[in-house]
Amino acid sequence: MTAPLYQIPVHKIDGADASLGEYEGSVLMIVNVASACGLTPQYAALEKVYETYRDKGFEVLGFPANDFGAQEPGTNDEIKEFCTTKFNVQFPMFAKLSTKGSTQHALYKHLIAAKPKAAAKPDSALKATLEKHGLGPTNDTDIMWNFEKFLIDRHGNVVGRFAPDITPDDPMITKAIEGELAKG
Secondary structure, three states: OOOHHHHOEEEEOOOOEEEHHHHOOOEEEEEEEOOOOOOOOHHHHHHHHHHHHHHHOEEEEEEEOOOOOOOOOOOHHHHHHHHHHHHOOOOOEEOOOOOOHHHOOHHHHHHHHHOOOOEOOOOOOHHHHHHHOOOOOOOOOOOOOOOOEEEEOOOOOEEEEEOOOOOOOOHHHHHHHHHHHHOO
């Protein structure tokens, strides 16, 4: 039986209908991305991790969202152009969606329900900084900010969730990826 995650409809960045079912059998990292964020340089690390592990059955899936500080204001075409020219992104990118609130996409409802809390970076100041500026999440299960990462095993189960300021090439994440890939 196909995991519920694979049945959630999404759209590729070019607008084509898609589902995560085409990635069934791969280890996935799902990331809400933004082009005008202090964390935007993580695109380079996402691409590096993608290139390192893709031949072993790993995919990074980027989902632009304009939910935090209006840091993803562009159209899907503008986002695609930015990612390609600025960071040479080759991993799959999807159409802009919402990660929170009344317009929260079914994908993020599913991800959050499956893994309500993100692993935090030791000594992180991100959450305190966001709260200081009135930008913090309203509860511990909300997506904190752009570049929060979800790790999905080969069977569609959410096995990890990482705070936005944990970079994709941080050993905490790469060890989790390698662990899932080793399960075959």
